[in-house]
Amino acid sequence: MLQTFAHYGCHFLLPLVVALLFFKSNWKIAYFIMLAGLLIDVDHLLATPIFNPNRCSIGFHPLHSSFAILFYFFLCIPKKSRLVGLGLVIHIVSDAVDCALM
């Protein structure tokens, strides 16, 4: 129960908080772009079983590997890709919180 709450809380509320704090004038667009970071969870479809609440995504799925995470951090540097990068980093942080709670 707590895990489910933490999972969705982080994945949806964390980008919202960041959008409201740092992108006040256009927080809706910022929030929407950062939510797109959730899309990297498609790599879960490659794994069996697709969803396993007791598995840590970090380091297990190809889009959650340390190489991919490094790439997400680099995406935060250029202004153009910053929001996408931020969304992806927030996603990884949320997944990491999940792992920590296991």
Ligand SMILES: [Zn+2]
């Ligand atoms: Zn994930």
